Amino acid sequence: TANHGVYVSRDIGRHWRSVNTGLPTLSISCLLATTAGGDRLFAGTYDQGVFVADTATLTWKACGRDGLPQAASVTALAWDASRPDTIAAVISHTNVYISTGGGATWTSAAELPQGSGDVSAMSVIVRPSWQLVVGTSSGSVYAAADPLKGWQVASPVMRGFGIRALCWWMDRTLIAGTSGGVFETDAASWKWTDVSTGIQETEITCVVPDIRILSRLYVGTTGGMYVSHDGGTTWGRTASELDSQDIAVIRAGTPMLAGTLREGLWMSADGTRWRRVVPKELSDDVLALAPYASESGVVLAGTSLGVWRVDLVKGTAIDRSLGLKPKRSAPQQVTYVEVPTLATDQADEQHVVAIVSGRGLCESTNGGLLWKDVQLTDRVMLGSSADLSWLSSVLIESSSKTYVGSVARGIWSGAPGSVWTPINKGLSRIGVYYGSVQALAKDGKGRLFAGTSSGGVFVLLPGETRWLRMNQGLSSLGGQTLTTGTESGTLYCAMDSMVYQCRIP
Numbered sequence: 412t413a414n415h416g417v418y419v420s421r422d423i424g425r426h427w428r429s430v431n432t433g434l435p436t437l438s439i440s441c442l443l444a445t446t447a448g449g450d451r452l453f454a455g456t457y458d459q460g461v462f463v464a465d466t467a468t469l470t471w472k473a474c475g476r477d478g479l480p481q482a483a484s485v486t487a488l489a490w491d492a493s494r495p496d497t498i499a500a501v502i503s504h505t506n507v508y509i510s511t512g513g514g515a516t517w518t519s520a521a522e523l524p525q526g527s528g529d530v531s532a533m534s535v536i537v538r539p540s541w542q543l544v545v546g547t548s549s550g551s552v553y554a555a556a557d558p559l560k561g562w563q564v565a566s567p568v569m570r571g572f573g574i575r576a577l578c579w580w581m582d583r584t585l586i587a588g589t590s591g592g593v594f595e596t597d598a599a600s601w602k603w604t605d606v607s608t609g610i611q612e613t614e615i616t617c618v619v620p621d622i623r624i625l626s627r628l629y630v631g632t633t634g635g636m637y638v639s640h641d642g643g644t645t646w647g648r649t650a651s652e653l654d655s656q657d658i659a660v661i662r663a664g665t666p667m668l669a670g671t672l673r674e675g676l677w678m679s680a681d682g683t684r685w686r687r688v689v690p691k692e693l694s695d696d697v698l699a700l701a702p703y704a705s706e707s708g709v710v711l712a713g714t715s716l717g718v719w720r721v722d723l724v725k726g727t728a729i730d731r732s733l734g735l736k737p738k739r740s741a742p743q744q745v746t747y748v749e750v751p752t753l754a755t756d757q758a759d760e761q762h763v764v765a766i767v768s769g770r771g772l773c774e775s776t777n778g779g780l781l782w783k784d785v786q787l788t789d790r791v792m793l794g795s796s797a798d799l800s801w802l803s804s805v806l807i808e809s810s811s812k813t814y815v816g817s818v819a820r821g822i823w824s825g826a827p828g829s830v831w832t833p834i835n836k837g838l839s840r841i842g843v844y845y846g847s848v849q850a851l852a853k854d855g856k857g858r859l860f861a862g863t864s865s866g867g868v869f870v871l872l873p874g875e876t877r878w879l880r881m882n883q884g885l886s887s888l889g890g891q892t893l894t895t896g897t898e899s900g901t902l903y904c905a906m907d908s909m910v911y912q913c914r915i916p
Contacts, residue, residue, distance in 0.1 A: 413438055414437060414438060416430075416431035416437035416439060417454060431471070432471060433471030434454070435459055438459075439456055439457075440455045440457050440486055441455040442454055442488075443488035443489070443490055450466040450467070451466065453488055453498065453514065455488050456484075456485060457484050458483075459473075459483070460475075461473070461500060461514060474510070474514035477516070478508070478516050478517030478518060483502050485501070486501045486502070486504050487500070487501040487530065487533045488533075489534055491535040491537055496512055497510065498513070498514055499533060499558070500517070504548075506519060507523075507533075507545060508520060518559060520555070521561045523547070528573075530545050530546070531548045532546035535579065536598045539583060542555060542556050544585060545577075546574025546575075547574060549573070550656070551566055551574075552569065552577070565596070571591075571651070571652075571653050574587055575589060576588035583597050583599055584598070590634055591632075591635040591648075592605060593606050615630050615892060615910065616660070617630065617659070618893075618905050619661040619663045619894065620896050620903070622664065623664070626642050627663075628643050628903070628910075630646075631658030631659065631660065631669065633658070634656055635656040636650040636661065636669060650679070650685055652685055653671060654687070656671075657671055658671055659699075666679060668710070670696075670712065670714075673696060675689075675690055675694060676688045676689070676693045678723060688728075689727065692719060692728035693719060693721070693728060694716070695715045695716055696749070698713050698715065698751045699712070699750060700712055700713070700753070701713075701755045702755060703760075703779070705760055710723065711778075711779055712753075715747055716732075717732030717736055717750060718735065718779055718782070719731055719732075720779060731775075731778075731779035732748060734783055749767065750768075751766060751768060753765050754806065754813075756810055761778045762774070763775045763778065764785070764805055766802050766804075766805055771802055772815060802817050803817055803847045804849060804851045806851040808853065811826050811829075812826060813826055814834075815831075816848025816849070816850070817848060818846075819844050819846070819847065821833055821848065822834050822851070834878075836876055836877040836878065837878035838861070838863070845888075846865035846866065847864045848862070849862050850892045852893040854899075855895075855899060856873070858873065860893050861878065861893075862904060863888070864889055865888055867880060867881075867882035867889075868880070868913075881913070892904070901913070901914060901915070
């Protein structure tokens with residue numbers, strides 16, 4: 412346990428007793444049982460290194476403190492009976508140490524390549540030969556026949572996924588559990604195969620139809636990007652080489668774009684080979700994408716560092732956050748201004764609106780050169796200006812009409828500088844709204860759709876003032892995202908790691 416030491420049960424878990432004699436700390440991070448050469452139990456601690464006990468007496472003594480860093484935090488231990496005196500330990504998620512004397516002495520292994528991330532999993536394989544294998548938080552797997560001399564890369568396919576567990580299984584097979592599913596490989600070839608079926612239990616962040624091929628559909632999730640070539644019936648993983656598999660936004664087309672958390676913007680000309688765009692400027696989260704006026708190959712990107720104008724052809728990015736960032740912030744200063752939503756006016760491409768986290772709705776009438784706050788004049792219903800930070804979605808219908816969805820305040824319609832009107836009939840029960848309005852979409856027939864966090868999906872028909880629920884066939888009522896399909900009368904909804912399709916007459 413993390414705070415109460417080690418417990419043992421001699422009757423398959425019915426009764427437990429503490430066995431902490433000899434332990435100077437009760438902060439235990441990991442346990443390792445060995446059988447060959449005597450039954451021993453090793454304990455890694457958060458602050459005092461490694462301890463060993465005979466399983467008969469369970470009295471602890473320190474292991475090789477001279478070889479480990481002082482007050483070492485041991486985060487993983489590994490061993491195999493084929494080499495009974497060889498034990499591997501990970502210290503502070505970063506450094507690997509090897510003992511070839513049953514824990515009596517320790518030697519630091521070779522360093523992992525720079526940028527590998529934290530060591531998050533470790534295992535030993537013995538066929539076709541003994542190797543120590545480590546997995547990292549960045550999705551890299553490294554193997555070493557002699558960890559003191561160096562490591563070889565063994566996992567390009569899992570790039571961007573955090574490795575959570577490694578397990579040797581059936582002769583030469585190694586299983587990796589990751590933040591984006593389960594993979595397996597033959598240790599002789601190191602060719603990894605995704606053995607997960609369909610989209611994993613990850614949050615779906617966006618659903619994007621391909622306007623060129625009507626049957627093709629993309630989804631971004633917190634565990635990678637998936638593509639369907641049959642309208643959503645079957646799915647396969649794609650874009651696995653992205654450094655982050657936490658996908659925030661996708662733009663289908665030529666080129667194809669993917670915005671990620673932590674690792675910026677990526678571009679692909681064919682949907683299979685990807686490269687990162689302007690990594691210096693877009694160094695963190697890319698959360699939203701919108702076309703920039705009528706310029707081909709140029710987009711506006713909403714990021715954790717404000718709004719940027721990105722020229723995909725030239726490979727340049729210019730900060731377009733004037734009015735969003737503090738007035739006296741230095742150009743070289745990192746200022747976090749999170750812009751999770753961008754929308755452009757199709758009738759006036761210079762008119763762009765953005766939701767800024769913690770601030771509310773902002774607009775630009777000159778393509779993002781200058782931003783200003785949008786004042787919603789109905790203070791009686793919306794409360795103070797601070798309440799505008801509760802805005803959660805936006806949809807521009809025309810220069811004179813914009814819809815905004817909010818948290819616990821329903822949906823409002825209006826235009827910058829005018830009076831905003833609530834359109835909330837049917838969106839609440841006994842005066843309580845169905846959570847937040849997480850997504851807004853409109854089809855070619857003028858039907859407005861809303862996805863809510865606890866009431867499912869609603870539709871507002873042209874000329875009507877009351878929303879109607881349309882939840883038949885949905886397994887729950889927490890809509891994550893809504894997208895109108897390229898085919899007329901098609902609506903896609905994502906919730907609870909599932910994508911649903913609705914055919915609307």
